Amino acid sequence: MNNFSIISSILDNDFYKFTMQNAVIKLFPSVKTRYELINRGNHFFPKNFANSIRENIDKMSNLKLSNEEKIYLKKYCTCLDSSYIDFLEKYRYNPKEVFISQKGGNIKIYIEGLWSRTILWEVPIMAIISELYYKLTNSNNISNIKIISSTKKKLNIYKKLKVRIGEYGTRRRFSYNVQKLVLKIIKKEKYPFFTGSSNVHFSHIFSRSPIGTQGHEWIMLHAAKYGLNIADRIAMENWLNIYQGELGIALSDTYTSSIFFKNFNKKLANAFKGVRHDSGDPVIFIKEVIKHYKKFNINPLKKIIVFSDNLNPKKISNITAFCKKKIIPFFGIGTNFTNDVGLSPMNIVIKMVSALFKKKWISVIKLSNVKEKSTGKKNMLILARKNIHYIK
Structure with missing residues (x-):
């Protein structure tokens, strides 16, 4: 078990998550979504790894926007209006939106809830997985001097x-x-x-x-x-x-x-x-x-x-x-x-896989320029690739 919090600020996230959350609140406030972890690198996770992730995620429920951070956003992120910053000030991570399980060396993670809430989970969870993986597999990085x-x-x-x-x-x-x-x-x-x-x-x-x-x-x-x-x-x-x-x-x-x-x-x-x-x-x-x-x-x-x-x-x-x-x-x-520290970087992503419209879950796909970056159900991807050449 670990006794440290990898994510210590609600702002320890990518900016585009906040800009998208702002847009989602305004245009899609009632839409629900589901995300899943995709282990592209087929990484083998150590025993009780899921428990360590869960500990860190549970601790994130205590994170909130400080007054100092609020002042910073108003000064340096002027594209975000005051109504959104007020929303973020009241926002709290809800760990019940995140479901984690482990079987052997494989872990499964999915996130489900209102898109306006769940949109913030992806980046910090990936950062948690990455840092924990190196700590719990005793992967020593190169020295700070070399970095x-x-x-x-x-x-x-x-x-x-x-x-x-x-x-x-x-x-x-x-x-x-x-x-x-x-x-x-x-x-x-x-x-x-x-x-x-x-x-x-x-x-x-x-x-x-x-x-x-x-x-x-x-x-x-x-x-x-x-x-x-x-x-x-x-x-x-x-x-x-x-x-x-x-x-x-x-x-x-x-x-x-x-x-x-x-x-x-x-x-x-x-x-x-x-x-x-x-x-x-x-x-x-x-x-x-x-x-x-x-x-x-x-x-x-x-x-x-x-x-x-x-x-x-x-x-x-x-x-x-x-x-x-x-x-x-x-x-x-x-x-x-x-992550240029002499070790192989993790190859994992967390992607949206479905969205709820009118009480019906719709599968969501990404059809990238390269096959390995595409995500979604295989049959949906095959169908999309067949049809894409006929779209005018």
Whole structure:
């Protein structure tokens, strides 16, 4: 049994969870959802691992927004209105929404309840699983001195490239302390092109605005309600209505990029500041984005691509070279910052799998540009892949 709390602040979460929660409260307040843990890496968990997760989750019921954190949100997260911040101040995690079981080395986790509540569970639970896994399997990481040296080396590479970067590593971090150490190094090095962290708690600690916009589940829910072929468009339109042009990065691969571009019409292409790439060949995607913008007589050099798919210095260098004088790149670096400690990072995700509409549970899928990142029932994915080529 462990006697420490891995999650010690309600803000120890990714910013896009709060921005989506704000939108969900306004547009889908009565929708219920279900999420499940997907063990992509087939990790074997030690005995009583589920009990350790449960202990940490139960402790999260005590978390609440402090007055200091509330003041921070009002100052640094101006896209969140006062009614939402008041909601968050009253919000408490309910551990009864999380169901955990273990059989041998396998664990099962599912989360069920109002989407406006359950949306905050995913990232902290993944951070809990990751940190506990390394602690309870006696996986010793490299020393802080080596982490500092490695992070500085990466920053020097990025500095020479003059690339804008952000830190996106909460969900698969080696530990809370490693993530904090990496952000301390970035601050100390005064890296000129660092735009911030997606983690709101650490952004508060370091007095910066957090970064992030929306996740795949925002579009997945729209697909369950409106259909796969128009989900991207309606999700983007709803996002624009909520945020009036702020947080203007469109997510491009919930139902493959080909479907996204069919939905990304001239109005939306102009309204959004750019797009996010999270799966598939980045060079092919860059070419597709530029071609799409030019079709609408939009100058690609005034638009951004946010890259967030398993980045490292070599990938960033290659992507930067290809983007030069074509389009503006930005890089959201996750695991390579917060779990580059000489061990294999965990390969787990928690994804929405169904949504309740009119007393009927509707299966939810994600049809990524790459098969291994797709989620949902196999028969639904097969059907979607067959039909996707016929969507006009």
